[in-house]
Amino acid sequence: MRASFSAPLWQWEARSEAWWFVTVPADVSDDLADLPLPPRGFGSIRVEVTVGSTTWRTSVFPSDREGGYVLPMKKAVRTKEHLTAHDPVSVTLETVDH
Numbered sequence: 001m002r003a004s005f006s007a008p009l010w011q012w013e014a015r016s017e018a019w020w021f022v023t024v025p026a027d028v029s030d031d032l033a034d035l036p037l038p039p040r041g042f043g044s045i046r047v048e049v050t051v052g053s054t055t056w057r058t059s060v061f062p063s064d065r066e067g068g069y070v071l072p073m074k075k076a077v078r079t080k081e082h083l084t085a086h087d088p089v090s091v092t093l094e095t096v097d098h
Contacts, residue, residue, distance in 0.1 A: 001031055001032070001035060001094065001095045002092070002093070002094040002095075003031065003092070003093050004091065004093075005024070005028055005090075005091055005093075006088045006089065006090045006091065007022045007024070007025060007088065007089060007091070008022070008023075008086050008088055008089070009022055009078070009084070009085060009086060009087050009088075009089050010022075010085065010086070018075070019072065020072070020073045020075075021070040021071060021072055021073060022070070022071045022073055022089050022091060023063070023066045023068065023069075023070055023071075024068050024069040024071055024093070025068070026067065028069075029067075029068025029069045032045055032060065032069055032095070033062075033068075035095065040059070042062070043061065043062045044059035044060065044061050044062075045060050045069070046058075046059050046095065046097070047059065047060055047071075047093050047094060047095055047096060048093075048094045048096050049071065049091060049092070049093050049094075050092040051077055051081055051083075051089055051090065051092075052080070052090075053080075054076075054080050054081055056074070056077065057096060058071070058072060058074075059072075060093070071091065071093065073089070
């Protein structure tokens with residue numbers, strides 16, 4: 001599955017460390033939830049993500065609070081792509097098998 005979307009960057013405030021995320025839109029989250037994937041920790045799904053000129057592999061995680069999946073945005077990506085809080089982030093996300 002491959003999807004592109006734009007969503008704001010936000011910080012998870014439940015921990016003291018700087019954890020940053022982009023919420024995967026409801027329609028894309030629904031498509032992810034329908035995939036016949038093997039179970040992984042915390043219901044995560046492995047993905048390859050492209051933001052700007054940066055591509056990396058990570059996992060998206062289900063979030064009851066956000067009502068879908070969330071995509072962690074590591075500091076190296078935020079720095080390289082000059083992203084700050086509430087910036088709209090254009091994302092291309094593709095599921096991977098490993």
